[in-house]
Amino acid sequence: MRYLLLFPFLFLLLHCGGDAPAGPPSFADRATARIQLNQVGYYPDQPIRFTYADTSYVGDPLQFRPATVFYVTDLSGDSTVHEGTLGDTLDWRELAGVVAQSTRIDPLPAGEYRIFIPEVGYSHPFRVAENVLREVFVGSVRGLYYQRAGQALPETYAGEYAREAGHPDTAVQFHPSSGREAGKTSSPGGWYDAGDFNKYVVNGAFPVGQLLALYEDVGDPAADGTLNIPESGNGRSDYLDEIKYELDWLLTMQDADGGVFHKLTTLKFAGMVMPRGATKPRFIVGKSTAATFDFAAAAAQAARVYREYDADYADRLLSAARHAWSWGIAHPAEFFRNPPDVSTGEYGDDNADDERAWAAAELFATTGEQEFYNDLQENPPRVRFGPGVGWTAYMGNLAAFTLLRHPDRVPREFHDRLRGQVITLADSLQLAVDGNAYRxxxxxxxxxxxxxxxxxxxxxxAAHRQTRNAAYLNAMRDCMNYLLGHNPNAVCYLTGFGTRSPMFIHHRQSAADGIDAPVPGLLSGGPNERQQDKADTRYRPGVAPMQSWADQTPSYASNEICLNWNAPLTYVAGYLEAHQ
Structure with a gap:
């Protein structure tokens, strides 16, 4: 197990370059974390945004020594391609823990570059290229392949991350909370949800919906043969093949009455072992309104998307979605809570309005039937955004996105109201990006x-699809810059990408496989000012919210991975690739 305590402030100290002469010297191997930028790269028409920051500065900002000039060099440092002046000094200590200078460079020609600041050092390298996020997109989808349960990952597809199969789940016990008498069922396949080995319907259906949205919005983003998965070469979309692995499992979680069980899990989390080594009994736990409506939504959307892929499969999905809808309408308040003997992820929710709206929207978009539109009128999607609006509430947004995606079926007044709400909220997000040092x-x-x-x-x-306003696309690029290195931790949060990415994610295979680098293509959860894991994780005392991240295996609160974190990253990378 890799429990090296590599926390941000120590990592920054180890990776800061020393003093350098005034002007670009020869290539320096050690990059400084004080120059923060997208470590993967930028499109040829995209401005280069970076921040120079004192990442551990806690004194009087008047004592901060701002830099004046910077140089853009080739990788060797022998050739300067641009010289500029750094931006104004900003005090971002309260939120980001830094005093910073943020700077914008006009787009650069295709190539590989570094930023050099005299007496500070070199930045991490970055590329300017067409399709610069293609590998990020493919890597994030392949991250799902590495999460497959019940299947061996052979070297042909997994390379050095090959492993034996774990958790066949062909004889899973019913927990008393399931409402079923003692017995066993078969529920194989699917993706492990996060750093643990359990499978959750809420957090399986939600990411499936986000992934399918990309297919609907840009077409097939990973055609047959793209992903190097076992299904490659079958003449069908690799992207839909990978998502189908999760859909097939979700279908096994539907009970005969149409309701959907909440999760498949051990009673407690397994230790840091490989999947094959986690052998505790597994249970079908609970049945819930949220899981059932989420399942209905994802299955109805998939029925639409998979129609040309496999018509019989699409029919099966739609039938399952209808059955789940009926159960959800009849049981509107079956809210899940962990039974006393179960301590794995709860994914609880005390309100299923967003899930119901999403299910109605997907069923209406797929069938055009009045029943579902009538329900949407009584329970319209709540268009909203805020920190933590993920698996509990983002479904309302997915409902709105789907209805806007099918304007031919939605009455004009209802459509226009949703469109206005989406654009208004997107405008506020764009303004927030513009007002933030890290954009x-x-x-x-x-x-x-x-x-x-x-x-x-x-x-x-979603707003860009409605307006084609390039400002929304640019703000999306800024968000991706942040995730890929333009942040006060100077970390590309996607494993295996950039030159400084997480090495000790909270992920059992990565901790137990004996390989130095973690499984690639997985997005770290990111800064978490609440630090629920601080009993096991070393954070710097008083660390600012945006630096409250620890590259330590025990840090489930800041450095775990999860399906519903990877899915929107996949969507954004795929969307930006399609609209570069």
Whole structure:
């Protein structure tokens, strides 16, 4: 297990370059974390935004020594391609823990570059290129392949991350909370939800909906043969093949009465072992309104998307969605809470209005039937955004996005009202991006804050689809810059990408496989000022919210991975690639 305590302030000290002569010297191997930028790269028409910050400065900002000039060099440092002046000094200590100078450079020609600041050092390298986020997109989808349950990952597809199968889930016990008498059922496949080995319907259906939205918005983003997965070469979309692995499992979680069980889990979390080594009994736990409506929504949307892929499969999905809808309408307040003997992820919710609206929207978009539109009129989608508006409430936004995606079916007045709400909220997100030193839209940093940034970018995409206003697209790019390195931790939060990414994610296979680098393509949860794991994780005392992140395996509150964090990142990378 890799429990090296590599927390941000120590990492910054180890990676800061020393003093350098005035003017670009020869290439320096050590990059400084004080120059923060997107470590993957920028499109040829995209301005380069970076921040020079004293990441551990806590004194009087009047004593901060601002830099004046910077240089853009080639990778060797021998050739200067641009010289400029740094921006004004900004005091961002309260939120970001830094005194900073943020700077914008006009787009650069295709190539590979570094920023050099005299007496500070070199930045991490970055590229300017067409399709610069293509590998990020593909890597984030392949991250889902590495999360497959019940299936061995052979070297042919997984490379050095090959492993034996774990959790066949062909004889899973019914927990008393399921409402079923003692017995067993088969519920194989699906993706492990996060750093643990459990599978959750709420947090399986929600990411599936976000992933399918990308397919509807840009077409097939990963055609057959793109992802190098076992299904590659079958003549069908690799993207839909990978999502189908999760859909097939979700279908097994529907009971005969149409209701959907909440989760498949052990009673307690497994230790830091490989999947094959986690052998405790697994249970079907609970049945809930939220899980049932989320399932109905994802299945109805998938029925639309998979119609040309496999018509019989699409029919099966739509039938399952209808059955789930009927159960949800009859049981509107079956809210899940962990039974006393279960301590794994709860994914509880005391209000299913957003889930119901999403299910109605997807069923209406797929069938055009009046029943579902009538329900939407009585329970319209709540268009909103804020930190933590993820698996509990973002479904209302997904409902609005779907209805706007099908204007031919939605009455004009209802459509225009939703359109106005989406654009108004997107405008506020864009303003928040413009007013932030790191050009991202959130000021509250809780569990999965990186997914909040990605979800905000997905919201901006919805407004872009309505207006084709390039300002929304640019704000999306800024959000991606933040996730890929333009942040006060100077970390590309996607494993395996950039030159400084998480090495000790809270992820059991990555901790137990004996490989130095973690499984690639997984998005770290990001800064979390609440630090629910502080009993096991070393944070700097008094650390600012945006620096409250620890690259330590025990840090489930800031450095775990999760399906509903990867999904919006995949959406945003795929959308930006399609609209570069």
């Amino acid at each position: 991202q839209p959130i000021t509250g940093f809780g569990w999965g804050s990186n997914s909040d940034v990605a979800n905000a970018a997905m919201f901006l995409a």
